[in-house]
Amino acid sequence: MNLATNAGFAARPSSAWTGWGQWIALITMTLDHVARYLATDAWHMGWIDSSVGRIAFPLFAGMVAWHGLFNTRDPLRYARRVMVIGLLAQLPYQLMPREAIFQLNICFTLALGLMAGHWLEQLTRRQDGGELGYPRLALETLGIALAWYFAGFWVEYGHQGLLLVPFFMLAIGQLHRADDDIPSRLLAVAGCLPLLAVAGLMNSSDMAKSVTVATVLLVLLLAAGASRLVRAPSVTMPRKMWLAWYPAHFAVIAAILLWNGNAQIL
DSSP, rough: OOHHHHHTTTSSOOOOOHHHHHHHHHHHHHHIIIIIIIOOOOOOOOHHHHGGGHHHHHHHHHHHHHHHTTTTHHHHHHHHHHHHHHHHHHHHHSSSSSSSSSOOHHHHHHHHHHHHHHHHHHHEEEETTTTTOOOHHHHHHHEEEHHHHHHHHHHHTTHHHHHHHHHHHHHHHHHHHSSHHHHHHHHHHHHHHHHHHHHHHHSHHHHHHHHHHHHHHHHHHHTTTGGGOOOOOSSSSHHOOOOHHHHHHHHHOOOOHHHTOOOOOO
């Protein structure tokens, strides 16, 4: 069975842009972490945290949502793979200096968000088919809400971060399914509003908020049809590099911090 048809989409859009997204996300994430954990004041890299460093998370979230909608037959299995990467990265991540004594890294935020987004997709289809009664719907919704509330205290980017992937999936799905008539387009725009609201609330400085919202808008533009105009990069990121970079770069940073005596030791 065709994935696009099974998911209710007219045709699966091009994912060539995610090849660029991988390079941009890894580069901006690495710059952000080097500036945050390794750079001294003499390096004058503080501006990265509120500018290019704010590109990585919404871009990762957009790609996870995109793949969850269009490029995998089993989003939950995909979420588990992301969580395995998070498990491998958790020990060196925990050595990073921060205010929180314990915090789960961004892979857990993305994986849990994907699980919630998949539930929303399944809920929409089951409701359309009349397969879900209101008592069960209420119980499932309550369970998801409680999971979101408690997990939000332990994951990177907190409660707002957990909403980014499911709201991305909602918005991207609406944009991709939208017809040319005005009501359909208005519905697609309305589906983007929760995502833009969360993106605007994330981070503290106006610069960081602006970069986050701009990154989200770029992904939404791609979902609205611009993805077909993007060609894949000439240099494709090796799969092993894509999977290993997150835990590996934290391991390198942790080793440097330990060498300098700056790691956070419980």
